[in-house]
Amino acid sequence: MIGERIHGPWSGAAKLPTPAVYVCGYCDAGVTSDLGMQAGPGQVITICPECGQPTYHCGRLQIPGVRPGEPVRGPDPVLTDLYEQARSALGAGAHAAALALCRLITAGRAGPTSMEDAANALTEAARRITRKKK
């Protein structure tokens, strides 16, 4: 589940020669990690010291990527979950999925204004990214 902490150590994870500094695509924390696995020069999987989730790095590529937008908590946990899933989908490059989730949030208009505004901002971010890739 997104945002859940991994319990227990990763088998095969070891101290890396060079720590990686990044924003975790799972928990949004800015971290420095020197624990993980290295496949070759510049190709590493790091373990987030905050949530324990793995992130793949290859040059400037990071998977999962940084989740766009800001965390927004509304009174409806279903809408909040949809919004967080949209952020994760956008960070993973699944732009169509992010747009579909944002449309679900805004179409219902059941959420607080801040949630709707946040979903609209994510929708616009997804559109900008999609336009750049064409």
Ligand SMILES: [Zn+2]
């Ligand atoms: Zn994390």
